[in-house]
Amino acid sequence: AQTVTQSQPEMSVQEAETVTLSCTYDTSENNYYLFWYKQPPSRQMILVIRQEAYKQQNATENRFSVNFQKAAKSFSLKISDSQLGDTAMYFCAFMKHGGSSNTGKLIFGQGTTLQVKP
Amino acid sequence: ETGVTQSPTHLIKTRGQQVTLRCSSQSGHNTVSWYQQALGQGPQFIFQYYREEENGRGNFPPRFSGLQFPNYSSELNVNALELDDSALYLCASNSRTEAFFGQGTRLTVV
Numbered sequence: 001a002q003t004v005t006q007s008q009p010e011m012s013v014q015e016a017e018t019v020t021l022s023c024t025y026d027t028s029e030n031n032y033y034l035f036w037y038k039q040p041p042s043r044q045m046i047l048v049i050r051q052e053a054y055k056q057q058n059a060t061e062n063r064f065s066v067n068f069q070k071a072a073k074s075f076s077l078k079i080s081d082s083q084l085g086d087t088a089m090y091f092c093a094f095m096k097h098g099g100s101s102n103t104g105k106l107i108f109g110q111g112t113t114l115q116v117k118p
Numbered sequence: 119e120t121g122v123t124q125s126p127t128h129l130i131k132t133r134g135q136q137v138t139l140r141c142s143s144q145s146g147h148n149t150v151s152w153y154q155q156a157l158g159q160g161p162q163f164i165f166q167y168y169r170e171e172e173n174g175r176g177n178f179p180p181r182f183s184g185l186q187f188p189n190y191s192s193e194l195n196v197n198a199l200e201l202d203d204s205a206l207y208l209c210a211s212n213s214r215t216e217a218f219f220g221q222g223t224r225l226t227v228v
Contacts, residue, residue: 004160033215033216035216037219042221043206043221043222043224044219044220044221044222045161045208045210045219045222046219047216047217047218050215050216052215091160091161093160095216095217104149104151104166104210104212104213104217105151105163105166105174105176106151106153106161106163106210106217107163108160108161108162109160110159110160111158111159111160
């Protein structure tokens with residue numbers, strides 16, 4: 001069975017600074033996806049960034065980037081130039097590659113609450 | 119906007135009652151998943167439907183059931199509600215590579 005662990009329940013960062021959120025996971029699968037989702041108080045779960053396990057290159061989306069260490073089963077999120085709108089709960093999630101069938105089951109970590117301070 | 123719509127947004131029910139939550143999936147997606155998110159926790163997978171058939175189930179009792187319709191919209195039904203069923207229920211419309219979430223239904227059981 002797969003598990004996802006986020007060991008930082010809460011973090012804070014000053015506006016314009018950089019923060020890194022940690023995530024580790026456990027799986028015996030070789031093909032999978034990893035995600036970071038953002039959930040603001042509005043409750044909408046918003047995809048921040050996606051990493052495909054077979055790709056060695058770390059994914060980047062504007063101010064968001066990941067450090068994917070497949071052997072260590074580590075998947076951290078770096079937020080550069082933090083903005084007040086980044087304040088939210090962040091979830092790391094794992095999804096097995098579906099192959100010929102769509103197996104979209106996501107396994108989430110416990111979440112990290114990020115507070116960006118002015 | 120993900121194109122995934124859930125209704126209602128909020129609901130209050132009494133213990134022992136039954137509830138139906140609804141989800142319209144994103145156009146072109148034939149897979150929908152349901153999650154339960156307790157306050158301050160990560161979402162937990164309830165089940166998934168693929169082309170109107172249940173295709174995977176998490177650790178939830180049989181009183182949690184679902185349906186998927188030919189247009190790929192979906193319902194989550196919960197019978198004999200318990201206080202611990204109070205949570206945010208999220209629906210996700212799946213492509214092969216990611217999930218698109220609705221805004222959720224906040225269920226309170228009193």
